[in-house]
Amino acid sequence: MSLSAFIQRSIDAIAGARHLDQAISMSRFLGDLLWKNSVGQYELAQLESLLLQQYGGEFQPAGIPARRCEYLHVLTKAYDTGGHTRVVEHLLSSSALAEAGVFITETIQPNALRKLSRARYGCALSPKQAGSRQRIQHMIDVFAQHASIILHIHPYDIEAVLAAALAGKFFGVKVLLYNHADHVFSYGHGIADRVLEVSYFGWSLRTRRNIQYKSVFAGIPLKLPEQRIASESAGSSQAYLASAGTAYKYKPNDGFSFPQFVQKFAKVRNNRLVLIGPRLASNWWWWKTWLKLRSRVEFHARMPHDKYLDFLRQATAYVDSFPLTGGTAFPEIFSLGVPSFGVLTGSHGYSPADQLKSADVKALVRDLADFLAVQQRKGVETAAILAQIHDAHSIENVADRISYAYDLNKGEKQPPWQNPGTIDPCFYEKIWMSGNGAGMPVHTLPSFKLMWLFLVYWKQVRFGKKSDPRSPA
Incomplete structure (x- = not known):
């Protein structure tokens, strides 16, 4: 079964649902499934349109609503640390998007609720224990009170999209x-008036999402210091190299291996490396490197964001995770005065800080060793890159781009810096293809019909086996 056949049969199955609740449940599962498996499907405007045609008549406007405020940030789940929560928290502090409220469609953790409740128009939650029709109607009534809504949703949140x-x-x-999450599937591309892009990687997928005409670069807002701070590790006998990221970002793939880089670098320099995020006990890809280097490689659990920044600020140098990038950690750490390094893997493009990265692992070893030898980065225009980072990531600049999203001309819509290296839009698809199994949804209830269709497709892709394409009754 081809990908297009799997998608079409899944849509047909959802179209044949007995009622709205079943159609929504199946759609949520399909969205979660495509999110967890990089099969090359990045949008489903066809399904969004079908659901609106089949079930849109069940909803009615409840009179003319009173206008509450200009913007509403809509999140599926708000976590205490990281992700969309920090993005929204930063945007709420801006001048351009100050007239805003927050709405949560599913769940919110305590600290996130405390932070997001600081919005000028508060933070509200969708009522629990209601069917899909009631939840969607409630959201329509809430959304109607705002001139613009900004979706920061989980990829499967079809209810918020409808x-x-x-x-x-x-x-x-x-x-x-x-x-x-521009490197994975998400609902919403079909119905959005504007898609706010955050990277060259997402920009490279516009054609595959059929959103060329409505993509606008916004960027990821960061709380940056006004001036670059000198690294606190200079001259310290306890100085160390550092890297931070979720454990899976370091798992070797597509010809890139961070553990092998560590071994190669250890042959050139004797510096200690401190890793925040990877777990030695469960991440088998680190075992060989640790057995060879022992105390020269240290593993630390993830920590609160402020403590994490303080810890990294004291490093002699920072190395971004790969094969998967650490994202905004890279420009954040560099802006704090820590010399920063990395590799252009093809999945980059999230910040002007990528200009600090090396073309390959061999060049990274050389560039990092050369810097440590003289404590100076040659051939890098640090001040110019820092200025570009502020232009791309400062909270007010990001908020301004969002507020002007409908007014920008074509030349102003793309990311405002020159991207180094070539983006590989199939990067995550190749990683998925090289894996051993299929990712199973964890946020949604299972649909056994869709799961069966996916396993038929997965077996064909992985093993070339021909299976009966007919779904069981």
């Missing part, structure tokens, strides 16, 4: 999709 589309139809509400 509610946004209907709020736009009934009340003229503008819908912006903040494309934070």
Whole structure:
């Protein structure tokens, strides 16, 4: 079974659902499935349109709503650390997007609730224990009170997408999709009036998402220091190299191996490396390197963001994770005065700080060793890159780009810096193809019909086996 056949049969199965709740449940599962498996499907505008056609008539505008405020940030789940929560927290502090409230469609953790409740118009949660029709109608009523809604949703949140589309139809509400997880599938691309891009990587996928005409670069907002701070590790006998990221970002793949880089670098320099995030006990790809280097490689658990920044600020140099990039950690650490290094893997493009990265692992070893020998980075225009980082990531600049998303001309829509290296839009697809298994959804209830269709497709892709394409009754 081909990918297109799997997608079409999945849509047909959802189209044949007995009622709205079943169609939503199946759609959520399909979205979660495509999120966890990089099969090359990045949008499903066809399904969004089908659901609106089949079930849009079940919803009605409840009169003319009173306008509450200009913007509403819509999140599926708000966590205490990282992700969309920090993005929204930063945007709420801006001048351009100050007239805003927050709405959570599923769950929020305590610290996130405390932070997001600081929004000028508060933070509200969708009512629990309601069916899909009630939840969607409630969201329509809430969205209708705002001129624009900004979706910071989980990729499977089809209910928020349908509610946004209907709020736009009934009340003229503008819908912006903040494309934070731009390397994976997500619902919302079909119904959004503007897609707010955050990287060259997401920019490279516009054609495959059919959103060329409505993509606008916004960027990821960061709380940056006004001036670059000198690294606190200079001259310290306890100085160390550092790297930080979720454990799986270091798992070797697609010809890139961070553990092998550590071994190669250890032959050139005797510096200690401290890793925040990887777990020696469970990440088998680190075992060989640790057995060879022992105390020269240290592993630390993830820590609160402020403590994490303080810890990294004291490093002699920072090395970004690969094969998968650490994302905004890289420009954040560099802006704190820590010399920063990395590799252009093809999945980069999230910051002007990528200009600090090396073309390959061999060059990274050389560039890092040369710097440590003289404590000076040759051939790098540090001040110019830092200025570009502020332009791309400062909270006010990102908020301004979002507020002007409908007014920008074509030349101003793309990322505002020159991207080094070539983006590989199939990067994550190749990693998925080289894996041993399929990722199973964890946020949604299972649909056994769709799971069966996916396993038929997966077996064909992985093993070339021909299976009966007919779904069981």
